[in-house]
Amino acid sequence: MRRPLRLRLSVRLAVTFGVGALLVSALLASSAYLLSRRYLAQEQEHATLRQAYFNAAVVRTGMQAQTPDVPGLLDLLPSGIGTNALIEQSGRWYSTSLTVSRDGLPLSVKRPVLNGAVVQAWIRSNGAPALLEGIPLPSVDGAYFQITDEAALARTLSVLRAVLAAAAGAASLAGALVGWWASRRLTAPLRSVAAAAERIAVGDFQTSLPPEADAELGGLVDSFNTMVDALKERIERDARFAGDVSHELRSPLTTLSTALSVLQGRRNELSPRGADALDLLSGEVLRFQRLVEDLLEISRADEPGAPVDREPIRICELVLQVLAEGQYGEVTTDIDSRLLDATVDGDKRRLEQALRNLLDNAQRHGGGIVRVAVEPQEGAVALVVDDMGPGVPPADVDRIFDRFARGRLSRRRGSQGGTGLGLAIVREHVRWHGGHVTVRSRPGGGARFIIELPASGAE
Amino acid sequence: MDAVPDSVLVVDDDDRIRASLRLALEDNGYRVIDAADAESALELIARDVPDIVLLDLMLPGIDGFECCRRIRREHDMPILVVSARADSHDVVAGLEAGADDYIRKPFDMPELTARIRALRRRLQPAAVADGTTELQGAGVWVAPERGEVRVDGEPVHLTKTEFRLLLEFMQHPGRVYTREVLLDRVWEYGYFGDPRIVDVHIGRLRAKIEADTANPTRVVTVRGFGYKFDA
Numbered sequence: 170m171r172r173p174l175r176l177r178l179s180v181r182l183a184v185t186f187g188v189g190a191l192l193v194s195a196l197l198a199s200s201a202y203l204l205s206r207r208y209l210a211q212e213q214e215h216a217t218l219r220q221a222y223f224n225a226a227v228v229r230t231g232m233q234a235q236t237p238d239v240p241g242l243l244d245l246l247p248s249g250i251g252t253n254a255l256i257e258q259s260g261r262w263y264s265t266s267l268t269v270s271r272d273g274l275p276l277s278v279k280r281p282v283l284n285g286a287v288v289q290a291w292i293r294s295n296g297a298p299a300l301l302e303g304i305p306l307p308s309v310d311g312a313y314f315q316i317t318d319e320a321a322l323a324r325t326l327s328v329l330r331a332v333l334a335a336a337a338g339a340a341s342l343a344g345a346l347v348g349w350w351a352s353r354r355l356t357a358p359l360r361s362v363a364a365a366a367e368r369i370a371v372g373d374f375q376t377s378l379p380p381e382a383d384a385e386l387g388g389l390v391d392s393f394n395t396m397v398d399a400l401k402e403r404i405e406r407d408a409r410f411a412g413d414v415s416h417e418l419r420s421p422l423t424t425l426s427t428a429l430s431v432l433q434g435r436r437n438e439l440s441p442r443g444a445d446a447l448d449l450l451s452g453e454v455l456r457f458q459r460l461v462e463d464l465l466e467i468s469r470a471d472e473p474g475a476p477v478d479r480e481p482i483r484i485c486e487l488v489l490q491v492l493a494e495g496q497y498g499e500v501t502t503d504i505d506s507r508l509l510d511a512t513v514d515g516d517k518r519r520l521e522q523a524l525r526n527l528l529d530n531a532q533r534h535g536g537g538i539v540r541v542a543v544e545p546q547e548g549a550v551a552l553v554v555d556d557m558g559p560g561v562p563p564a565d566v567d568r569i570f571d572r573f574a575r576g577r578l579s580r581r582r583g584s585q586g587g588t589g590l591g592l593a594i595v596r597e598h599v600r601w602h603g604g605h606v607t608v609r610s611r612p613g614g615g616a617r618f619i620i621e622l623p624a625s626g627a628e
Numbered sequence: 629m630d631a632v633p634d635s636v637l638v639v640d641d642d643d644r645i646r647a648s649l650r651l652a653l654e655d656n657g658y659r660v661i662d663a664a665d666a667e668s669a670l671e672l673i674a675r676d677v678p679d680i681v682l683l684d685l686m687l688p689g690i691d692g693f694e695c696c697r698r699i700r701r702e703h704d705m706p707i708l709v710v711s712a713r714a715d716s717h718d719v720v721a722g723l724e725a726g727a728d729d730y731i732r733k734p735f736d737m738p739e740l741t742a743r744i745r746a747l748r749r750r751l752q753p754a755a756v757a758d759g760t761t762e763l764q765g766a767g768v769w770v771a772p773e774r775g776e777v778r779v780d781g782e783p784v785h786l787t788k789t790e791f792r793l794l795l796e797f798m799q800h801p802g803r804v805y806t807r808e809v810l811l812d813r814v815w816e817y818g819y820f821g822d823p824r825i826v827d828v829h830i831g832r833l834r835a836k837i838e839a840d841t842a843n844p845t846r847v848v849t850v851r852g853f854g855y856k857f858d859a
Contacts, residue, residue: 248673421713422734427648430737434655456736481852490808512852517823 183345183350190344191337198333214300217317218250218289221302226314228256232309239263239479251318257283257310278303282312292316293296294560298323334478358386374401411468415461422435422461425454458511466522467572467597481512481625482520484550485543491524492541497532503542511543511550514625515602523598523606524552526591527618531586535616549604552620560616561608569608570596595620604614634748637678638662639669640697640710641687643802651681656741666690670698677711685722695726698728701754704787706747709734723828728789729815730825744815750788763798765859766846768837775839778833779837790813795855805856830855 224246239256243265245424246254255271256263262271271279279287292301297320304313317600361378368376377397381390429451437442486502492500513520531538535556542553561569568574573589599606604622611617636658637650643664650660654709661678663669666687673681681699685692698708709727711719719730728750763770769778771797777784786794792814798806805813807823815825830847838844848858 274792416712418643420734424642424644424648426734427645427652427737431651431655432650434652 177358179349181351182355183349187341187345190347191341194337194340197335202326202330202333205329209322209325213317213319213322214289217300217315218302220317221289221304221313221315224254224315225304225306228254228311228313229306229309230257232258232311233304249321253316253318255314255316256311257314258309273316274301278314282314291319297423358389362389363373365393369397369400374404386620408468411464415464415468418457418461422454424456426458429454460588460590463588463594465581466594467590476555477517478512482513482515482517482553484513484520484622485509486522486545487517488524488541488552491521491528495525495528497528497538500538503538503540503544505543505545508545508550511545512625513550513602513622516598518597519601520622523595523620524554526595527552527554527620529587529605530591530595531558531616531618534558539611539615546621547622548624550624552622553604554618554628555611555615556618557615560610560614565609570606571599633659634680635659635661635676635678635743637669637672637681638820639666639682639687640684641665642684645684652737653741657736658744664693666695666698669695673703673763677705680744681705681707682710682744683707683727684710684712685718686712692720693793696722696725697796700787704785706750706788708743708747719822720824720828722824724832726787726832728787728829730822740761747788748835749816750792751847763795765801765857767797768794768846770795777837783838784837786833789829790836793829793833794837797855798859801857801859804850804853804856812853826855 211256219619227246228242231237231245232239237258239258239261240263243254243256243263246265253266255265255274256270260454264270273291273294275290278290278292278301278466281288282305285307287305288301288303290301292299294301294316295318297318299319300313300317302317304315306312358378358381364380365376374397377394379392381387429447432439432447433451436447439447440464485508488504489502492502528538528541531554535558537557541549541555542555544551544553565574570592571594574592596606599620599622602621606618606620608616608618630695633701634657636653638646638653638660640646640649641664646662646664648664653660661672663672669673669683670682672678683692687695690698690835692709696709699705699707706729707727709719709722710733711722711730711732712733722730728747729743731740761771761773763772767780767823769781770776777786777791777794793810796810796814807826810826811823831841833839834844834847837846846858847855850856
């Protein structure tokens with residue numbers, strides 16, 4: 170199953186902001202450019218037209234003289250840099266510059282002027298924009314043409330264009346950055362909520378989010394914290410309930426087992442049937458007692474924030490000790506010599522119980538213990554318990570550590586009677602130490618349970 | 629065992645538990661007296677000092693902790709706390725109030741009688757293997773058979789368990805004891821005891837024989853292993 174490709178929220182926001190800023194700044198820049206170009210061009214048109222009228226007047230006056238010296242007139246004209254003038258009189262052309270001749274004048278301008286109209290037009294002269302004015306001089310049967318080079322204006326405009334484009338680019342980049350920053354800012358609480366939720370999922374109920382000043386984000390943080398508190402309270406209540414129930418069962422159980430011990434001491438006073446009934450009763454009371462102990466154990470494991478008492482524990486010593494205490498018969502023990510001094514930071518009682526439960530499980534349901542091993546793993550110590558039972562069906566591998574899983578699984582309830590909590594307690598205790606417990610098939614049949622614990626101290 | 633049976637005072641507010649314990653303990657050869665609350669327990673002790681006290685911590689009125697402290701003011705007989713609550717806080721608090729050991733409800737009768745027997749053995753004068761009558765070290769003087777202790781010449785009163793603990797240390801100065809070994813040798817439980825019992829008793833012993841309990845010089849901690857006596 171493929172998830173449709175979606176960009177991360179922060180990337181999407183940054184892109185949106187960037188594109189938005191680009192559009193707005195491009196619009197602004199181009200209108201600013203167009204407006205200023207139009208304004209500058211008009212200014213220039215007015216100025217050169219005025220100049221052309223003035224020059225035309227000078228030319229007309231000069232040509233009305235007795236002996237008009239047209240080339241001399243051209244010299245008289247107050248021409249600025251880049252301004253060229255042409256004079257036409259009765260079909261003869263005079264020019265201030267060799268580069269500009271009558272051929273350079275477009276017909277669209279020349280003809281109306283010679284027909285008596287004033288014309289101003291933008292043309293290209295020598296590859297650069299230029300302004301061309303044509304003013305008819307009917308009183309002297311001529312016309313005055315003026316070409317003003319406007320390369321400077323073009324340069325100004327191209328610089329303006331470049332500046333505006335750069336500004337637009339910078340604005341969109343800034344927009345993208347703002348978008349990125351805003352999305353980081355916006356998603357920061359989401360990220361902290363996610364991180365907190367993860368911590369809670371692994372059972373750290375001390376987690377709570379720092380108060381958020383912003384009203385909307387504050388709402389999220391507040392409701393998250395409220396949810397955590399409610400969850401914590403509920404889990405605590407459930408754990409306390411199981412604990413309280415088991416606790417309340419302790420007193421009657423004490424009476425039961427004590428009274429039973431009296432009966433057992435006087436077994437020979439009972440009839441054979443009475444003695445049989447007593448044995449049944451004793452067995453069940455013992456099982457009941459174990460169940461209460463296990464329930465208490467597991468409800469304590471559920472209690473969030475239970476006091477943590479860790480000390481370095483020499484793991485091999487612990488294994489040998491548990492084996493020596495229990496009645497497991499002859500058990501092959503493989504201890505890796507490198508692990509003789511290995512320690513695990515933890516709680517001895519919990520570790521002992523976890524191992525004891527695994528051994529009891531192997532003995533009760535696994536047809537007996539084949540081998541117990543302590544093996545090195547990367548950064549961890551593995552306790553391995555092999556049994557010679559039928560193994561665990563693959564379907565049950567994940568569920569076998571669930572509470573009271575036995576009833577639902579393919580294993581039969583043994584007459585020796587475990588509580589159904591033994592393996593669940595193993596998992597809780599191993600988890601408490603930051604390790605994990607797994608089961609797999611042993612080469613040669615049977616099940617192999619492995620407790621992995623993070624090692625501390627010496628190799 | 630001699631003609632006069634050991635007496636056990638059972639203090640528990642649950643009538644049925646008292647009744648069943650009476651039956652069971654009497655069948656095991658003990659003389660049982662019982663009390664439903666701390667007040668009557670203290671009265672009973674004032675009249676007839678029992679050899680061993682079996683004390684429930686959850687009592688109406690004066691609770692088990694206070695009851696334990698009051699008994700300890702006058703008496704050094706072993707006190708076995710019966711803890712109904714499972715959490716370790718209560719256990720440690722009970723031990724700190726002066727109890728010698730604790731057992732959890734529900735308990736097996738064989739286990740209870742084993743503990744009582746172990747506590748009972750501490751009532752007898754301590755015997756030192758080679759017949760030494762006095763031990764001395766680090767300013768501490770002990771007369772095992774008379775149960776006397778002096779620290780820098782001043783007599784100090786120890787409970788039976790504290791006395792056994794000190795004696796064990798002084799017989800082997802410099803030897804490092806793990807908690808398990810101490811449990812085995814002083815409480816005589818093998819591995820079945822709770823190591824916290826040792827820690828609490830070490831704390832109480834230090835309070836009595838150390839000049840500065842924060843920096844003990846006689847019974848010192850060997851980190852990661854246990855304790856030793858520096859002579």
